[in-house]
Amino acid sequence: MNLDNIRIVLVNTSHPGNIGGVARAMKNMGLSRLYLVEPRQFPDEQANWRAASAGDVLDGAVVTSTVEEAISDCQFVVGTSARERRIPWPLLDPRQCAQRMATASGQEQVAVLFGREDRGLTNDELKLCNLHLNVPTAESYSSLNLAMAVQIVCYELRMLEAQAQLPVSEDEQWDTPFATMDNMERFYTHLEQTLVDVEFLDPAAPRQLMSRLRRLYGRVRLDEMELNIMRGILTETQKWVSRGRKAGN
Amino acid sequence: MNLDNIRIVLVNTSHPGNIGGVARAMKNMGLSRLYLVEPRQFPDEQANWRAASAGDVLDGAVVTSTVEEAISDCQFVVGTSARERRIPWPLLDPRQCAQRMATASGQEQVAVLFGREDRGLTNDELKLCNLHLNVPTAESYSSLNLAMAVQIVCYELRMLEAQAQLPVSEDEQWDTPFATMDNMERFYTHLEQTLVDVEFLDPAAPRQLMSRLRRLYGRVRLDEMELNIMRGILTETQKWVSRGRKAGN
Numbered sequence: 006m007n008l009d010n011i012r013i014v015l016v017n018t019s020h021p022g023n024i025g026g027v028a029r030a031m032k033n034m035g036l037s038r039l040y041l042v043e044p045r046q047f048p049d050e051q052a053n054w055r056a057a058s059a060g061d062v063l064d065g066a067v068v069t070s071t072v073e074e075a076i077s078d079c080q081f082v083v084g085t086s087a088r089e090r091r092i093p094w095p096l097l098d099p100r101q102c103a104q105r106m107a108t109a110s111g112q113e114q115v116a117v118l119f120g121r122e123d124r125g126l127t128n129d130e131l132k133l134c135n136l137h138l139n140v141p142t143a144e145s146y147s148s149l150n151l152a153m154a155v156q157i158v159c160y161e162l163r164m165l166e167a168q169a170q171l172p173v174s175e176d177e178q179w180d181t182p183f184a185t186m187d188n189m190e191r192f193y194t195h196l197e198q199t200l201v202d203v204e205f206l207d208p209a210a211p212r213q214l215m216s217r218l219r220r221l222y223g224r225v226r227l228d229e230m231e232l233n234i235m236r237g238i239l240t241e242t243q244k245w246v247s248r249g250r251k252a253g254n
Numbered sequence: 255m256n257l258d259n260i261r262i263v264l265v266n267t268s269h270p271g272n273i274g275g276v277a278r279a280m281k282n283m284g285l286s287r288l289y290l291v292e293p294r295q296f297p298d299e300q301a302n303w304r305a306a307s308a309g310d311v312l313d314g315a316v317v318t319s320t321v322e323e324a325i326s327d328c329q330f331v332v333g334t335s336a337r338e339r340r341i342p343w344p345l346l347d348p349r350q351c352a353q354r355m356a357t358a359s360g361q362e363q364v365a366v367l368f369g370r371e372d373r374g375l376t377n378d379e380l381k382l383c384n385l386h387l388n389v390p391t392a393e394s395y396s397s398l399n400l401a402m403a404v405q406i407v408c409y410e411l412r413m414l415e416a417q418a419q420l421p422v423s424e425d426e427q428w429d430t431p432f433a434t435m436d437n438m439e440r441f442y443t444h445l446e447q448t449l450v451d452v453e454f455l456d457p458a459a460p461r462q463l464m465s466r467l468r469r470l471y472g473r474v475r476l477d478e479m480e481l482n483i484m485r486g487i488l489t490e491t492q493k494w495v496s497r498g499r500k501a502g503n
Contacts, residue, residue, distance in 0.1 A: 030402055035392035058395055100413065140409070141416040143284035146307055153279055156402045157409050160389070164349065167390040180342050203490040217483060225474035234466060241452040242491050245498045252501025 006166060010110040012038040013155055014075045014118045016126060021046045023122065025055025025063065026152030032059035034159035035166060039066040040075040040116070055152075072118065072130050080113035081106065084126050084134035085154060087147070094137045102138040103161035117158055122151050181228040192232055193219060199239045202246045255415060259359040261287040262404055263324045263367045265375060270295045272371065274304025274312065275401030281308035283408035284415060288315040289324040289365070304401075321367065321379050322439070329362035329432040330355065330475070333375050333383035334403060336396070343386045344473055351387040352410035362432060366407055371400050381465060382435065384472045430477035441481055442468060448488040451495045 013031055018024055024047060028039060039062055041047055047068065056063050069075045076082050083102055086094075097105070106115050118134065120126035131137060140149055140157055149157075184192070197215055200206035206214055227235065262280055267273055273296060277288060288311055290296055296317065305312050318324045325331050332351055335343075346354070355364050367383065369375035380386060389398055389406055398406075433441070446464055449455035455463055476484065 026399070026402075029395075029399060032395045033391050033398050033402070035394075057399070058397070098413070098416070099409075141412050142282050143412070145284075146278075146281045148307070149282050150275070150278060150306075153275075153282070153402070153405045156405055160348075160406050160409075163390050163392070164347070167347070200487065203487070203494055205487050205490040214483065217480060221474060221476070221480050225470060227470070231466060231470050234463065238449065238452070238454050241454040242494070245452055245491070245495045248498030248501055249494045252497055 006107040007110045008035050011036060011106055011115045012040055014040040014116050016042045016072055016118060017121045018044045019122050021049035021052040022055045023151045025052035027155045028056040028059040028062035030152055030156035030159055032062050034163040036159050037062055041066050041068045042072050042075050043070055076116045078114050079116045081109040081115045082134045083136050083138050084118045084131045086131055086137040086139055087125060096137045096139050099138060099140055099158050099161045103165055107165045119151055119155060179228060181230045184227045184229055184232045188232055192236060195236060195239050199242055202243055255356040256359045257284050260285060260355060260364045261289050263289040263291060263365050265291045265321055265367060266370045267293045268371050270298030270301040271304045272400045274301035276404045277305040277308040277311035279401055279405035279408055281311050283412040285408050286311055290315050290317045291321050291324050292319055325365045326436045327363050328365045328435050330358040330364045331383045331435060332385050332387050333367045333380045335380055335386040335388055336374060343469055345386045345388050348387060348389055348407050348410045352414055356411060356414045368400060368404060381468050384475055430479045433476045433478055433481045437481055441484060444485060444488050448491055451492055
């Protein structure tokens, strides 16, 4: 996978603010190659403002007068599309599509085409594409902002890039080792004794109390530092009980 | 999964245009419940313009003066966060996080907090959360636009809705409702006071103790019965402290 081999192509964009938003979305996700096919207005102050710290992406943007020119050296081209089209074409969601693009980008030049704010890509433009991509939306309002659509596609590419380095679960990135079962058993013994001491637990009628507490602390998996905190609290509590008892209570 | 049980909470948003962009992103993905904690300017023309056909989401937005107010009836709260934080908290990517939210949303009220454009959420706000969410970004430019971050999270929820089949998790089959944030805050107050009473916590040098305990109980998500057990233990403990003190120590 090579994000430098994936270009974003915006076709006939009306609002320069969207171009800026696209530039920022790309850079946030590690993409840098922007192509603009006949933008209505570019360069533009509004584009610069929305790009924030992605001005370099705007500066490097390639402006062309046709779609064909923007994709002429590409081996793999994806076109974004609404769901219903007269001519059926392979239509994937952004996740499936990102996988295809990522694979191709290892060796090939890849382009993703995004159409006009109001009308998307024409049928002729869509026919230039190997695949069509559709972002799932709510039926009640399916018209995505252009920069948002680019953000989603770039995000899916980023997720693929990141997955290689990501921890599989939240537990893997924990800073402190989780407690061993041995230490947990010592904790439960200490906890039970303390609950008896404070007379919250009646040994003659323990009911489900310890089961519930075991379930709770088993569910969370205490780390060693948390375990030490809990044991410290129990020890202090027991001291107060023995002071209270000495008082002849 | 019920998207109507998932609210987006924007904290101290500076630019009204972002609020509009968020409203549109939400509606495109099928979400409708927007909460605004002390927005700098709202309602606003720029917000309406960026919202396009999502004016109804803006009209229905609930404005509050504190984060606590916006989440008080929620059982599951997610906070968006940059990757590096001093106290590590369970940190998931948007995909993993959306699965957790989707599952919870079947029965519970769920909130996702998004912070200020320039500074995100404060550490205190992050500590109110059960989980933290981090959108993966390129190292060279990690500062996402606010509405883009909301778009990505809502998109992941939409993808799950589209996939129809949710992963089964242990939370789905839970027998007792999970505690609300209001009740959790009462518990933390009670816990802190008790730890001061038993002299385990020195109010003059509290260090990270309460943070660590909040992280622990936020991670596990106490159900209402467990919460009652914990409060009962604290109450009994406090009685012993006061007996001990009467004994003149």
